[in-house]
Amino acid sequence: MADGCVPIALSDCHTVSGGYVARRDGPTLYWQLQRGFTEADGVGGGFVLLQLETDGITLRPVAWDYAGYIYGQPEWAGDEGEGVVHVAVPGVHGGTGAHNADVIFRLTDDADRPLRQIDNFTWREGLGARLPQGLEVWKGVNFAYEALMADTALWRTSDANCCPTGGEAYLDFEIRDDRLTLTGVQVNDALTSLAQQVPAGVFAWVQRRMACDHWGGEEPYDAERAAQIEAALSEARCDALETDGQTLRRTHADDDAVLAILARAEAM
Numbered sequence: 001m002a003d004g005c006v007p008i009a010l011s012d013c014h015t016v017s018g019g020y021v022a023r024r025d026g027p028t029l030y031w032q033l034q035r036g037f038t039e040a041d042g043v044g045g046g047f048v049l050l051q052l053e054t055d056g057i058t059l060r061p062v063a064w065d066y067a068g069y070i071y072g073q074p075e076w077a078g079d080e081g082e083g084v085v086h087v088a089v090p091g092v093h094g095g096t097g098a099h100n101a102d103v104i105f106r107l108t109d110d111a112d113r114p115l116r117q118i119d120n121f122t123w124r125e126g127l128g129a130r131l132p133q134g135l136e137v138w139k140g141v142n143f144a145y146e147a148l149m150a151d152t153a154l155w156r157t158s159d160a161n162c163c164p165t166g167g168e169a170y171l172d173f174e175i176r177d178d179r180l181t182l183t184g185v186q187v188n189d190a191l192t193s194l195a196q197q198v199p200a201g202v203f204a205w206v207q208r209r210m211a212c213d214h215w216g217g218e219e220p221y222d223a224e225r226a227a228q229i230e231a232a233l234s235e236a237r238c239d240a241l242e243t244d245g246q247t248l249r250r251t252h253a254d255d256d257a258v259l260a261i262l263a264r265a266e267a268m
Contacts, residue, residue, distance in 0.1 A: 006048045008064045010036025016045070021074050021087065027107055028052070029087060030059055031074045038066070047071045049105070050240045051114055064116040068101025069094035077104055077145040086118070090143040095233045096161060100140040107180060120180040120266050123173070130185040134214040138194060148173040154187070156210075156215050198258050205241075205248055207262055212238040 005013035007055040013036035022028040046066035068091035074128040077086040091101030105115040141152040154166030172184035219225035252258035
């Protein structure tokens with residue numbers, strides 16, 4: 001499988017690697033990772049999944065994709081619950097965002113279409129609502145498909161694209177009705193975790209600082225949004241934030257841990 005590029009979509013195609021994935025007493029899928037170019041997208045990559053024909057010799061392409069920039073070795077996804085088997089091909093789109101180009105297939109009994117692609121992207125639509133206010137996911141996440149889990153860094157609105165400071169999130173999934181479904185989110189907010197170790201007044205100030213930074217950077221695109229922003233800034237008492245911070249620094253002048261958390265919060 002590592003020799004001879006299966007011709008599907010790429011010009012000047014060459015094989016990066018190839019092999020197979022198999023389950024005990026189950027299916028075997030052969031795979032090939034490719035590099036090349038297309039006139040529309042330029043240099044890029046792709047993968048091809050293949051199965052043996054009934055003659056036991058001929059390999060037939062049954063699924064492929066070329067939307068991503070680069071792909072990794074296929075792996076089985078989740079358990080074989082009720083005889084349902086899924087295979088995932090991890091991939092990354094080009095650009096600094098390194099967004100997911102992963103593809104997941106369900107194995108079927110259909111000889112003409114043995115692999116059926118499932119929805120593994122709409123789960124992102126509900127992720128933001130399950131994260132603490134002011135924390136976001138800006139890039140692709142790192143999947144561990146066998147366990148149906150993923151992890152990702154978290155960005156604050158004031159972060160540079162290169163350098164997230166919001167901690168990490170750990171995501172749990174299930175596959176339901178041909179859809180990858182987000183079932184759990186656990187957040188390790190680095191700043192909040194540290195703040196919880198210091199006095200309550202410091203923790204409250206840090207939370208106010210985060211709220212003020214977030215809402216102060218929002219765009220008042222209409223009257224209703226402007227009122228929402230004004231109310232949030234008022235609730236966080238943003239006009240008194242600097243004065244209250246100076247008071248905390250004087251109160252805790254001998255506590256290096258408190259001074260460190262205050263300095264970090266101000267640098268956000």
